[in-house]
Amino acid sequence: MIIVIDYDAGNTANVLRALDKIGVEAELSSDTEKIRSASGLILPGVGAYPEAMIELQKRGLVDLIKERVEQGTPLLGICLGMQLLTEKGLEHEETSGFGFIPGLCRPIPSQSGFPVPHTGWNDLRVKQDTPLTAGLEGQAVYFVHSYYTDVPEAYIDVVTDYSLPIPAMIHKENVFGVQFHPEKSGDVGLAILEQFKEVVYANSTSY
Secondary structure, eight states, X not given: OEEEEOSSOSOHHHHHHHXXXXXXXXXXXXXXXXXHHOSEEEEOOXXXXXXXXXXXXXXXXXXXXXXXXXXXXXXXXXXXXXXXXXXXXXXXXXXXXXXXXXXXXXXXXXXXXXXXXXXXXXXXXXXXXXXXXXXXXXXXXXXEESEEEEOOGGGEEEEEESSSEEEEEEEETXXXXXXXXXXXXXXXXXXXXXXXXXXXXXXXXXX
């Protein structure tokens, strides 16, 4: 069972619909026992970094998610969920994140011809191969965001160009992040979720 973590961060219905389309058994929940027994976790998100971390803390989920990741459970962060994987966010005020991946979440610099928020379809460039990047070179996916993850190159799997190379996918060990919305990115996005499903399955059968 994959648990989509419920912390009122929006867009969860589309994520669940996409998972159902590829035959994944998934549930939206903030129940600690369900999260503790899940074979994989998805941290979705639309909104602001500080408010998201406050809500996760309120629900007692921050330490639990850290515990599950330390135990080797695969975690996928989507959009804001990916940003929360970093050490700190600089949205409105400096806020501590999960710290799974070194780096900061910064505002996209405003430049002529590159309006913020960055909204729409952009092509991907694969920087390093991971279980989630197969077939992504040159594919287009759907972004909606005003902030980006400034992380060391070792953790950047895929970028898109938008006034600067924006990390589109990052990962460290069993933690993965996608800045775009796979659930809104057609067959390409479904394929990424399918590959995450395979990571979860491989992990759950390796014990």
